[in-house]
Amino acid sequence: MSPKALRAQEPSATDPAFIRNFCIIAHIDHGKSTLADRMLQMTGVVSDRDMRAQYLDRMDIERERGITIKSQAVRMPWSQGADTFALNMIDTPGHVDFSYEVSRSLAACEGAILLVDAAQGIEAQTLANLYLALENDLEIIPVLNKIDLPAADPDKYAAELASLIGGDPADVLRVSGKTGMGVEDLLDRVVERIPAPKGDANAPTRAMIFDSVYDSYRGVVTYVRMIDGSLSPRERIQMMSTRSTHELLEIGVSSPEPIPSKGLGVGEVGYLITGVKDVRLSKVGDTVTTLKSPATDALPGYTDPKPMVFSGLYPIDGGDYPDLREALDKLKLSDASLNYEPETSVALGFGFRCGFLGLLHLEIITERLEREFGLDLITTAPSVIYEVRTEDKKTVTVTNPSEFPTGKIQAVSEPVVRAAILAPKDYVGTIMELCQSRRGTLLGMEYLGEDRVELRYSMPLGEIVFDFFDHLKSRTQGYASLDYEPMGEQEADLVKVDILLQGEQVDAFSAIVHREKAYAYGVLMTERLKKLIPRQQFEVPIQAAIGARIIARESIRAMRKDVLAKCYGGDITRKRKLLEKQKEGKKRMKMVGKVEVPQEAFIAALSGDTEGKEKK
Amino acid sequence: MAGALPLGDPAPADGLLPVSAAAGSGDRPFGMYLHVPFCRVRCGYCDFNTYTSDELRGVKRTDYAGQAADEVRLSAHVLRESGVAPRPVSTVFFGGGTPTLLPAADLAMMLAAVRDEHGFAPGAEVTTEANPDSVDRDYLATLKEAGFTRVSFGMQSAVPHVLATLERTHDPERVPLVVAWAREVGLQVSVDLIYGTPGETLADWERSIDQALATRPDHISAYSLIVEPGTKLARQIRSGQVAEPDEDLQADMYDLADERFQDAGYGWYEVSNWSTGHDTRSRHNLSYWTGADWWGIGPGAHSHVGGVRWWNVKHPAAYAGRMAEGASPAAGRETLDSDVQEMERIMLGVRIADGLDIRSLAPEGRVAVAGLIADGFVDAAAALRGHLVLTRPGRLMADAVVRRLTDY
Ligand SMILES: Nc1nc2c(ncn2[C@@H]2O[C@H](COP(=O)(O)OP(=O)(O)O)[C@@H](O)[C@H]2O)c(=O)[nH]1
Numbered sequence A: 001m002s003p004k005a006l007r008a009q010e011p012s013a014t015d016p017a018f019i020r021n022f023c024i025i026a027h028i029d030h031g032k033s034t035l036a037d038r039m040l041q042m043t044g045v046v047s048d049r050d051m052r053a054q055y056l057d058r059m060d061i062e063r064e065r066g067i068t069i070k071s072q073a074v075r076m077p078w079s080q081g082a083d084t085f086a087l088n089m090i091d092t093p094g095h096v097d098f099s100y101e102v103s104r105s106l107a108a109c110e111g112a113i114l115l116v117d118a119a120q121g122i123e124a125q126t127l128a129n130l131y132l133a134l135e136n137d138l139e140i141i142p143v144l145n146k147i148d149l150p151a152a153d154p155d156k157y158a159a160e161l162a163s164l165i166g167g168d169p170a171d172v173l174r175v176s177g178k179t180g181m182g183v184e185d186l187l188d189r190v191v192e193r194i195p196a197p198k199g200d201a202n203a204p205t206r207a208m209i210f211d212s213v214y215d216s217y218r219g220v221v222t223y224v225r226m227i228d229g230s231l232s233p234r235e236r237i238q239m240m241s242t243r244s245t246h247e248l249l250e251i252g253v254s255s256p257e258p259i260p261s262k263g264l265g266v267g268e269v270g271y272l273i274t275g276v277k278d279v280r281l282s283k284v285g286d287t288v289t290t291l292k293s294p295a296t297d298a299l300p301g302y303t304d305p306k307p308m309v310f311s312g313l314y315p316i317d318g319g320d321y322p323d324l325r326e327a328l329d330k331l332k333l334s335d336a337s338l339n340y341e342p343e344t345s346v347a348l349g350f351g352f353r354c355g356f357l358g359l360l361h362l363e364i365i366t367e368r369l370e371r372e373f374g375l376d377l378i379t380t381a382p383s384v385i386y387e388v389r390t391e392d393k394k395t396v397t398v399t400n401p402s403e404f405p406t407g408k409i410q411a412v413s414e415p416v417v418r419a420a421i422l423a424p425k426d427y428v429g430t431i432m433e434l435c436q437s438r439r440g441t442l443l444g445m446e447y448l449g450e451d452r453v454e455l456r457y458s459m460p461l462g463e464i465v466f467d468f469f470d471h472l473k474s475r476t477q478g479y480a481s482l483d484y485e486p487m488g489e490q491e492a493d494l495v496k497v498d499i500l501l502q503g504e505q506v507d508a509f510s511a512i513v514h515r516e517k518a519y520a521y522g523v524l525m526t527e528r529l530k531k532l533i534p535r536q537q538f539e540v541p542i543q544a545a546i547g548a549r550i551i552a553r554e555s556i557r558a559m560r561k562d563v564l565a566k567c568y569g570g571d572i573t574r575k576r577k578l579l580e581k582q583k584e585g586k587k588r589m590k591m592v593g594k595v596e597v598p599q600e601a602f603i604a605a606l607s608g609d610t611e612g613k614e615k616k
Numbered sequence B: 001m002a003g004a005l006p007l008g009d010p011a012p013a014d015g016l017l018p019v020s021a022a023a024g025s026g027d028r029p030f031g032m033y034l035h036v037p038f039c040r041v042r043c044g045y046c047d048f049n050t051y052t053s054d055e056l057r058g059v060k061r062t063d064y065a066g067q068a069a070d071e072v073r074l075s076a077h078v079l080r081e082s083g084v085a086p087r088p089v090s091t092v093f094f095g096g097g098t099p100t101l102l103p104a105a106d107l108a109m110m111l112a113a114v115r116d117e118h119g120f121a122p123g124a125e126v127t128t129e130a131n132p133d134s135v136d137r138d139y140l141a142t143l144k145e146a147g148f149t150r151v152s153f154g155m156q157s158a159v160p161h162v163l164a165t166l167e168r169t170h171d172p173e174r175v176p177l178v179v180a181w182a183r184e185v186g187l188q189v190s191v192d193l194i195y196g197t198p199g200e201t202l203a204d205w206e207r208s209i210d211q212a213l214a215t216r217p218d219h220i221s222a223y224s225l226i227v228e229p230g231t232k233l234a235r236q237i238r239s240g241q242v243a244e245p246d247e248d249l250q251a252d253m254y255d256l257a258d259e260r261f262q263d264a265g266y267g268w269y270e271v272s273n274w275s276t277g278h279d280t281r282s283r284h285n286l287s288y289w290t291g292a293d294w295w296g297i298g299p300g301a302h303s304h305v306g307g308v309r310w311w312n313v314k315h316p317a318a319y320a321g322r323m324a325e326g327a328s329p330a331a332g333r334e335t336l337d338s339d340v341q342e343m344e345r346i347m348l349g350v351r352i353a354d355g356l357d358i359r360s361l362a363p364e365g366r367v368a369v370a371g372l373i374a375d376g377f378v379d380a381a382a383a384l385r386g387h388l389v390l391t392r393p394g395r396l397m398a399d400a401v402v403r404r405l406t407d408y
């Protein structure tokens, strides 16, 4: 079927001139996994017989279940003429929430395949990764995928790609991951265009960690790209940021199953196992050296990931709190960017305040907690970091509205991001309206091809985390894509709005919002709660307040009838069971003062389910 | 269709009761309920265990009185064999379904079986439910002769559009007639009303109240319409054909009814029941709320003897089969432990005007009374005298009150 390599290059003994390290930049669903499947097949590392769709993704799932190691980087042999090359395909996290991680994976490569669906064109998140790739001086190979689709419009999108990265539209490769068409040419192009890695084999060893994952059988598996020197089994290594030392129990490459090797040399990509159980001892971006002859200078670019978005995570069943703690401890082993500390909420009980890299990170973590650990969770409205300066010149860092100082405030500063929104040009008006209503400032607008536009805004992150994406999607029929990256802080007139039920503050609903939007937020939440909280045996006022000032109010009328006034005959058993059921139901209620609030009401109020349903 | 039977323990084929049931039985009044599971048509809101001729799967209504009389004989046997003290019945109640769909002679025959097997206590109360269009003066006279003392008419409403929504077939003009006939032949009379029917206004309800009072019955039951799952009404509401009953309006209707009944000389003695005096209360009805013993005869009937509750097989065909075999028709039962008995005592006791003895409550329950007084659900003056009696708003919240009294 293909010019499979006659004899693969042996790890640790491969001349860097025959190594190519690359990644694939693609928007979700543009076909990265399918293309990878074809490459695995054509290079012969997975036999036609063993081939299953989404081969590498499946390995991820297996890894999550603790069965095997993630194929974070796959080594594939590829021959050209008499020469055999080792191609390392390095996986990149798909979203800029992880842009730091993405930048580390990119730093491990010399080139990138920019894969774009020939029926869709490029998306905002792809642009951000493309930008990062160019920042890292990678050679870009533009590729249009899915050209077998009837709806594909390769000419149009080839022009779009060429205008974006320069070059001739004719140079844009056209492939189909599905049929395999063009994939051989693509592999050849990788060999031809992507530069071989450079490094000094005789210098002290330096290897960059570009990923670090926890495997329940083998402990932490660290993925490295060798820059200088070499590594071999049983050697003692040192992490340059923490100075911690470990013995190399195993070293190898994924092809795509892990294959232990005699070592790794300059330019190679592989994995290390030291028996360490905590990923924090093996941080992405850190430099690995040897204890015997340590390097003096770490590789540039290491930073500790900083959480940008905070949210309270609470188990729906209070009894699950210890399980939640345990689950977070476990996830932390494989995700060094996850931060959390215990927190209590009047409304929600015991939980954790968690810091995330972004909204997607939050979503992924909560989904994993629910799916892998079987937890039912409530997440509070995401919040960002505010710096609050009080009248007496103290500065308070606020990641939770409840920490907002009560006294006189001199200034509040909030994080701002550069947001890029890509959408068909017909939606420009409605997107601008939305961004304006979210305190966005237009930085620029550019046409990509004929009918698509990229809008660049600076916008407070706090506005983005407050269901901006949902609104963007619904106002553009799902056509717009969003991407954002930090661009500093700004001062703004921000206030904390509290929500009170019968005079009792419901901490989970407090929010820090712009003064001009405080009223709208107050009305929104009081109306939501009015709809969601069942009538009680007494009237329940719902108020929104800034400090002591009430800015919005609603009230839930008292329930007047709660009796089955019917002729019963003698079926007392049924009546009693009904009562028992009602009492059971009450146990699942959270008490705010005297008010019984169903768990679901909190969830719905936090997720905005009430309005969502009406709109659709 | 009729609501499902509870899940319980299996009942033995001979129907014998556990020894615990006999304890103290001599001190408890004993009553008998006789179910008649037939109706000419099924009203859309009704989930009682009743069947039209189409639904009878070959069972003949003409055979029913005999089967019921068989179970009456079985009841005497079982109680005797289980060591329960023999007691004459203080109350008998024929309910349905529509008991009066059977010939008066059938009802008389069933009642005679009760008298023969158990005997009547002095002043025994014997009631039958009756649909206004299923009786005439002769029928009522025959009942009186057979020993019946009371008749309860399903009036429901006096307003044609309300009756139509309820799918009632009787002509409202007939209600005063049948009530008058019943009084003439010497029967006490009760009428049943339903309030809160979709489309019924407060003015409609007032008209029904007035018409009911105009017939001067001895007793009135007023029930709020309950939308039972599985009924045609429930489906109509789900599909939007019929509006959902408005609970606030139902509360207003209850207030109005209680006021008007009170003014007309009818005092409430149970959440949904009013009477002209102590001796016109339905003693049978009260026995459900006060933990008395009773035996329920017929398909799907429920019984209670000394902390054992059981229920019969539901379909008349299944019932007929059991009776033909000479087996107990019981389908399942439960033996209440002391906690459950206490909870039931409170659940049932709060609904009656005689109220609960506050000293009989657990300390947690007694503490809860304070909050109930503060919320206006419990009569303060009575509570100070040691009685827990619900106020009018409290009666409307009776289930919530029970939860608060037993929430520990
Ligand atoms: N017609 C066609 N469909 C493709 C092609 N490549 C991928 N797909 C389909 O596009 C969807 C997304 O592909 P996948 O490889 O999972 O995308 P990823 O999210 O980028 O990994 C799947 O339904 C694939 O079957 C292609 O070349 N042609």
Ligand SMILES: C[S@@+](CC[C@H](N)C(=O)[O-])C[C@H]1O[C@@H](n2cnc3c(N)ncnc32)[C@H](O)[C@@H]1O
Pocket: A565, A566, A567, B045, B046, B047, B048, B095, B096, B097, B098, B099, B129, B130, B131, B153, B154, B155, B156, B192, B193, B194, B223, B224, B225, B226, B227, B228
């Ligand atoms: C056993 S039922 C039937 C008696 C008789 N067949 C009749 O309909 O007149 C006794 C009473 O229960 C009441 N009832 C029946 N179904 C009801 C419901 N779904 N909601 C409220 N009351 C109901 C009616 O007032 C009815 O008169």
Ligand code: SF4
Pocket: B038, B039, B041, B042, B043, B046, B047, B048, B050, B096, B097, B098, B131, B154
């Ligand atoms: S007549 Fe009475 S028992 Fe029969 S269906 Fe109607 S309400 Fe139910």
Ligand SMILES: [Mg+2]
Pocket: A032, A033, A034, A057
């Ligand atoms: Mg994929």
